[in-house]
Amino acid sequence: MKTEDHSSASDEQLVKAAKRGEMAAFEELVARHRDKIYARAFSMMRNEDEAVDLSQEAWVKSWQRLKQFQGESSFGTWMTRIVINLCLDQLRKRKRQRTESIEEMNEESGGVERQMPVVTTNPTERLERAELRKRIDAALGQLSHEHRTVLVLHEFEDMEYKEIARTMECSIGTVMSRLFYARRKMAVLLANLKTEELK
């Protein structure tokens, strides 16, 4: 494949060329998927600099492991898994460095929020797409890393419980508990954002 053909080539063709050592083909893959990979890192880390660094690290790792990619999933999915694992490693390192507070321990098990009254109205009804995205992003930012991650993996990456448990190195029970708590907390946060808007 000639260098000038890269922009019209499929991901599969680019991966093949990159496996042969063609850096230009890999550059095209980076250009195509860089925003998606960065967005995933940012959704997990909630920090622009960390997200840039981790997405860069993910690209370097993917170049080094390109031969291991057998095309069982799409290249984009494979890359996303790499950046998710790097983010989780970073979050684990950060967690080891800090002392868990009682509040965090409550969050882990669901805490008092488990007993919260159900939000009976749909707080996102009739919202414009852009506004909805903005609110969801704001609410996600208020969750702990553990709850945000499980929500991101389930709702945005469509992972099953088993896969999330493997990725996050925890039990399926923990995944279910965290997901339940995260969803309930999100419902309350979105409802609060609506209430604030009405005031």
Added chain:
Amino acid sequence: MMNHDAQLRLQAYLDGELPEQEAAEVKGRLARDPEAQLLLAELQNTSKALSGHEAEAKLPESREFFWSRIQREIQLQERLAEPVPKAPWTSWLQGQFAPAGGLAFVAILLTVLVFHSRAGAGQYGEMELASDDMGAYTFRDQKDKMTMVWFYDRNNDSQFTETSPFASVVPQ
């Protein structure tokens, strides 16, 4: 009031993670439990709101700049992974200086030994006699590594008697 296990089962039902038998049980409960119905509705609303509504984030760096960072890091990693080749002249130097170094070591060792040996000889060779009437002769046998000292009476003409009572042997 639903217990936590029932809440999680309801959520698993929503996510399609329950086996058929358990899903049927949850469905049965939903038909008669308004609290379960409300909770399911809340979970569904949140799930629907999230699905496909992830905030769009764009990498805050230009294509060229971001790629240059990645390329530089890849090249650095590849350089670090390569085994460091030895310059040909370092091997030549090693060949030349290894025997010389060995010789230098042997020379230093010999010097130290000889110096030590001489210092030892001086220690035993120098003798002071308290009495002016006494004289002494020493003989060092290098082969047997021993020093012999003869004491004699200066006033006595017959200096060397066969049975000198003061002869002593100092082994080295």
